[in-house]
Amino acid sequence: MARTATSSAYERLNITLPRETVGLLDRLTxxxxxxxxxxxxxxxxxxxxxxxxLRKQLQQGxxxxxxxxxxxxxEWFAVDEEAWEHAAQRRHARK
Numbered sequence: 097m098a099r100t101a102t103s104s105a106y107e108r109l110n111i112t113l114p115r116e117t118v119g120l121l122d123r124l125t126x127x128x129x130x131x132x133x134x135x136x137x138x139x140x141x142x143x144x145x146x147x148x149x150l151r152k153q154l155q156q157g158x159x160x161x162x163x164x165x166x167x168x169x170x171e172w173f174a175v176d177e178e179a180w181e182h183a184a185q186r187r188h189a190r191k
Contacts, residue, residue, distance in 0.1 A: 113121070125133040 121130060121133065
């Protein structure tokens with residue numbers, strides 16, 4: 097999607113960066129493309145933070161439900177084993 101600087105969807109910002117950061121920026125892009133580069137970098141960072149946050153929430157959820165899930169596995173283990181044995185017997189009988 098092409099963007100133009102005259103679009104009303106843009107807002108001009110005045111930001112301050114360390115000289116070292118500006119040097120790194122200038123090594124990877126030209127002055128005319130700084131805004132696009134910064135926009136892409138911010139979007140990538142936000143996506144990364146979102147993935148990290150989601151991963152942490154999932155891990156917390158897994159930990160919170162671990163005891164319940166283990167009880168459920170233990171309760172249904174015998175039924176599951178019986179079903180697998182029955183399926184194996186049916187496969188063996190077909191041969």
